[in-house]
Amino acid sequence: MKQLLNRVYGWKKRIQRLLLPSVMVILASLLFATSASATGVYEIPTITSGEHTWVVDQAEVISRLNEGKISSTLENLANQTGNEVRIVTLRRLDYGETPESFTKALFEKWFPTKEAQANQTILMIDTVTNGAAIITGDKVKSLLPDETAVSVASETLTAPLRGGNKYNQAFLDASDRLVAVLSGEPDPGPPQIADNVQVEGTFKKAEETDKGNATAWVIGLLIAATIIPMATYYIYQVFQPSSNG
Structure with a gap:
């Protein structure tokens, strides 16, 4: 019986030594992955006035075909009016950064x-x-004007995203509206949105899914790290009287 108890006690120690570092490694990996996927202004290549780079698609959500269409449209606008428009996509902002603060710093x-x-x-x-x-x-x-610019970003650009993250359509619509206004043509205005469209329906699914899966793993490991040593201790206590007898 003593041999069995010694084995149980040894298992307890081994489990504790193995699980705790694993939990710490996973937590560190999650933090590293989150920070590694974030993009800061310093990571965006430098562009100067007159340079023929119109789309910086770091999130890779615009097809090559549509990126070419948008670039051609924006280049024609620059050649004809001198007004230059750049489009930037990112997967994730640095912690504490907002779209407004990032865009201002990049500008x-x-x-x-x-x-x-x-x-x-x-x-x-x-x-x-x-x-x-x-x-x-x-x-x-x-x-x-600022009011129209905000409408482009908050209405024209985001309307196609509410129905399924249609980034190609979103940027085609936004660039068409910007080109019309900056060419001196009448503002076509934002798209008409049906009342039954849920504004926040698709905004946070990717983030929530990633965090949800990661959190589940961490919680599971933490529970295992707590329950398994308790179970082995309970077994130890159950068999303790037998060893004394």
């Missing part, structure tokens, strides 16, 4: 002076939350 990185900023527009979205923002230069505001 100042790419175009550090008022003169360089004057005819510029950046439209940005992060695909984890579908949070969008738009920044415009001073001269652009005469054609694209």
